[in-house]
Amino acid sequence: MSASLQKQTVTEPLWMKSLLILIAVGFMTLLVILPVWMIFAEALKDGLTPYLHALSEPDAISALKLTLLVSAIAVPLNLVFGIAASWAIAKFEFRGKHLLITLIDLPFSVSPVISGLIYVLLFGTHSVLGNWLIANGISILFAVPGIVLATIFVTFPFVARELIPLMQEQGSDEEEAAVMLGASGWQTFWRVTLPNIKWGLLYGVLLCNARAMGEFGAVSVVSGHIRGLTNTIPLHVEVLYNEYNFLAAFAVASLLTVLALVTLVLKTIIERRFSRD
Amino acid sequence: MLPGFRVTLGFTLFYLTLIVLIPLAGMVLYSFSMDWADFWRTVSEPRIVSAYKISFGLSFIAALLNVVFGLIVTWVLVRYDFPGKKILDALVDLPFAMPTAVSGIALAGLYAQNGLIGQFFAEYGIKIAFTPLGITIALVFIGLPFVVRTVQPVLEDMEHELEEAAATLGATRWQTFRLIILPTITPSLLTGFAMAFARALGEYGSVIFIAGNMPFVSEIVPLVIIIKLEQYDYQGATAIAVVMLAASFLMLFVINWLQKWARQRQES
Numbered sequence: 001m002s003a004s005l006q007k008q009t010v011t012e013p014l015w016m017k018s019l020l021i022l023i024a025v026g027f028m029t030l031l032v033i034l035p036v037w038m039i040f041a042e043a044l045k046d047g048l049t050p051y052l053h054a055l056s057e058p059d060a061i062s063a064l065k066l067t068l069l070v071s072a073i074a075v076p077l078n079l080v081f082g083i084a085a086s087w088a089i090a091k092f093e094f095r096g097k098h099l100l101i102t103l104i105d106l107p108f109s110v111s112p113v114i115s116g117l118i119y120v121l122l123f124g125t126h127s128v129l130g131n132w133l134i135a136n137g138i139s140i141l142f143a144v145p146g147i148v149l150a151t152i153f154v155t156f157p158f159v160a161r162e163l164i165p166l167m168q169e170q171g172s173d174e175e176e177a178a179v180m181l182g183a184s185g186w187q188t189f190w191r192v193t194l195p196n197i198k199w200g201l202l203y204g205v206l207l208c209n210a211r212a213m214g215e216f217g218a219v220s221v222v223s224g225h226i227r228g229l230t231n232t233i234p235l236h237v238e239v240l241y242n243e244y245n246f247l248a249a250f251a252v253a254s255l256l257t258v259l260a261l262v263t264l265v266l267k268t269i270i271e272r273r274f275s276r277d
Numbered sequence: 278m279l280p281g282f283r284v285t286l287g288f289t290l291f292y293l294t295l296i297v298l299i300p301l302a303g304m305v306l307y308s309f310s311m312d313w314a315d316f317w318r319t320v321s322e323p324r325i326v327s328a329y330k331i332s333f334g335l336s337f338i339a340a341l342l343n344v345v346f347g348l349i350v351t352w353v354l355v356r357y358d359f360p361g362k363k364i365l366d367a368l369v370d371l372p373f374a375m376p377t378a379v380s381g382i383a384l385a386g387l388y389a390q391n392g393l394i395g396q397f398f399a400e401y402g403i404k405i406a407f408t409p410l411g412i413t414i415a416l417v418f419i420g421l422p423f424v425v426r427t428v429q430p431v432l433e434d435m436e437h438e439l440e441e442a443a444a445t446l447g448a449t450r451w452q453t454f455r456l457i458i459l460p461t462i463t464p465s466l467l468t469g470f471a472m473a474f475a476r477a478l479g480e481y482g483s484v485i486f487i488a489g490n491m492p493f494v495s496e497i498v499p500l501v502i503i504i505k506l507e508q509y510d511y512q513g514a515t516a517i518a519v520v521m522l523a524a525s526f527l528m529l530f531v532i533n534w535l536q537k538w539a540r541q542r543q544e545s
Contacts (some may be wrong), residue, residue: 010440012450017357024353025365027346030394031418032368035383038393042386081292088286091279100289102533106297109525109532111479112377113499114518117506118300121307126511152296175279185280207374214376216482217499221506234378234482241382241486250386253379260374267374268367 039257042250054251062228063236063252066144070232071212074151078208082159083201087189090167091175101164107156115153116221119146142224147232150218155208162204163197170196199274203267210263214256301522308519311512319516324492325501329520332498335409336477339416340424343473344466346417347424354425355432373422377482384415385486407489412497415483420473427469431462431543464539471535475528479521 012020044051054060085104089097107115123130123140133140140146174196178188194201216234223230231239233256240249308316319325353359354366372380388395388405395405405411435458443453481499489495498521505514 010437010444010453011356020349021353021357021359023346024350025361027350028365028368031414031421032371034387034393035380035418036371038383038387039379077292081289084285084292085289087281088289092282092286094282094286100293102529103293103297104289106301106529109475109479109529110301111481111499111502111518111521111525113481113502114304114479114522117502117514117518118304120506121511121515122300122303124511126307127303149296153300156296172279179279188279189281210374214379216376216378220481221503234376237376237378237382246386249382253376253382256376256379260371260376260379263374264367264370267370268363 036257036261039250039254042246043254045247050247051251051254054248055255057248059228059231060233060236060248060252063231063233064255066147066230067213067232067234069144070148070151071209073148074155074212075205075209077152078155079159079201079205081156082163082204085160086163086167087193089164090170091172104160104164105157107153112154112215112217113221115218116150119149119153119222141222142226142230144230146222147219147230150222151212151215154215154218155212158208158211159201159204162200162207166197166200167193199270203270206263206266206270210260213259304515304522305519308512308515311516315512316516319513320520324496325498325517327493328496328498328501331409331412331494331496332478335413335497336416336474339413339420339477340470340474342413342417343420343424344470347421347469347473348428348462348466350421351425351428351432355429369425370422372418372420377419377480378486380418381415381483381486384418384483385411388414388487406487407491407495409495411487411489412484412495415487416477416480419480419483420477423472423476424466424469427472428462428465431465431539434543435461461542464535464542468532468535468539471528471532475525475532478524478528 011017043054085100088094089101120141121127123133123146125131125134130141140149174192175188178192179185183191213232214234215232216238219232220235220238223232223235225231225235225239227239233252237249237253237256240246240252311319350365350369354362354369385392385406387393388411390396390399390404390406392406398405403410405414439457440453443457444450448456479499481497481503484497485500488497488500490500498517502514502517502521505511505517
């Protein structure tokens with residue numbers, strides 16, 4: 001198909017093109033670009049000193065530490081799960097596979113508030129398990145373990161749903177050849193499968209991490225909002241905002257915005273690598 | 278036969294059961310401890326019913342707006358070249374990557390009466406933040422990537438030959454769009470709509486800051502669940518959550534069905 005023919009017959013007049021581009025750019029500006037700009041503008045309104053001061057407050061630092069801790073537990077667990085699930089689903093045939101894929105995606109369709117609520121019910125005072133835990137002095141709810149569990153729940157499908165279609169597409173010919181030649185299961189995975197799925201894996205981990213660090217609704221339900229103890233960064237943003245401490249709220253929020261922007265840049269790079277491979 | 282089937286499937290099922298199935302089933306079981314009359318009284322309270330109307334109604338409107346603007350954004354990204362296109366394409370995913378609370382305070386600030394955007398509307402007496410209009414904006418924000426990322430691959434794969442043939446046979450550009458392009462992308466548009474709608478129904482973080490949260494006016498269902506929890510009314514919170522969970526499952530079913538339809542359409 002020649003470019004000139006395409007231009008003549010399958011495109012819109014210039015005014016129409018310009019109008020559509022204008023609408024798209026305007027829409028994205030009002031909805032996406034300005035909010036990002038707003039966060040940095042508000043955070044740096046009075047210059048760098050109050051901004052850094054807001055970030056170095058003890059409550060902000062303990063929120064940051066908790067967020068890092070929570071994602072350092074949740075992301076590796078979901079990574080191992082994602083690899084195991086995609087290996088089982090992509091390399092083998094078994095009954096109920098379709099149902100299993102649907103169930104893995106389930107946490108995506110549950111409201112974050114409900115994702116927190118289910119753990120409140122499980123570990124709270126109205127369940128047998130909850131009462132037993134409380135009697136034995138083990139606190140899960142309104143403590144770090146509850147936050148970790150809620151975070152694992154909401155980020156549960158991220159790695160698996162990236163890897164499953166990717167590994168299904170690649171098939172298992174290469175792995176079968178490696179095993180025939182005498183490689184062990186582990187060797188096959190490390191030397192054959194992993195190099196093939198590394199970009200998809202990285203992509204899944206990135207998204208999983210962004211969500212783990214940024215989760216608000218589910219964590220808010222299980223955390224109990226104890227300042228300096230069970231507040232993650234997103235919860236700390238809410239606390240500051242509700243205290244009308246807008247500068248500090250936007251300063252802390254800017255950290256998460258940087259995380260989101262870095263995630264997008266890496267994602268774009270990975271996608272380019274993907275198409276090149 | 279490759280090794281590792283038993284151990285990987287075993288771990289998958291164990292982890293899935295522990296993290297997802299037991300807690301979800303626990304909530305449903307807990308709701309059975311209420312008797313039916315109590316359950317019904319809770320989920321049909323006027324304040325809750327008005328929250329359903331607000332949540333479902335505004336999610337529907339937001340998903341509809343996402344279809345219109347999402348299609349324009351996708352079209353422009355796939356068909357045209359202009360400076361900054363790559364950045365615009367990457368920014369489509371931002372609502373997905375941004376923590377909801379951060380988006381929430383940014384949108385609330387922008388669309389408040391003294392905010393950068395809100396002030397222009399305030400001149401004409403239109404309030405956006407702290408009204409249902411504000412909720413709609415937050416829901417459009419959160420649903421945008423779903424429509425664009427579902428329609429984009431379909432539009433990219435479309436053959437130009439059909440459009441050329443239509444043009445050669447004397448069809449106007451609008452006729453070609455309506456009769457050839459639109460039918461091809463309709464399944465993916467509907468899938469995107471359903472995904473955006475499902476996401477909007479459960480959304481909490483980006484909405485509560487801009488919503489105003491007035492009972493009967495701008496109170497969404499997820500917030501009602503939180504309010505019940507704060508009042509230690511666990512049964513009430515669970516009853517409403519079970520209703521919303523049923524709605525989510527229904528949407529999941531609809532989305533699966535739409536995706537299947539879209540795949541069949543694309544293959545034929």
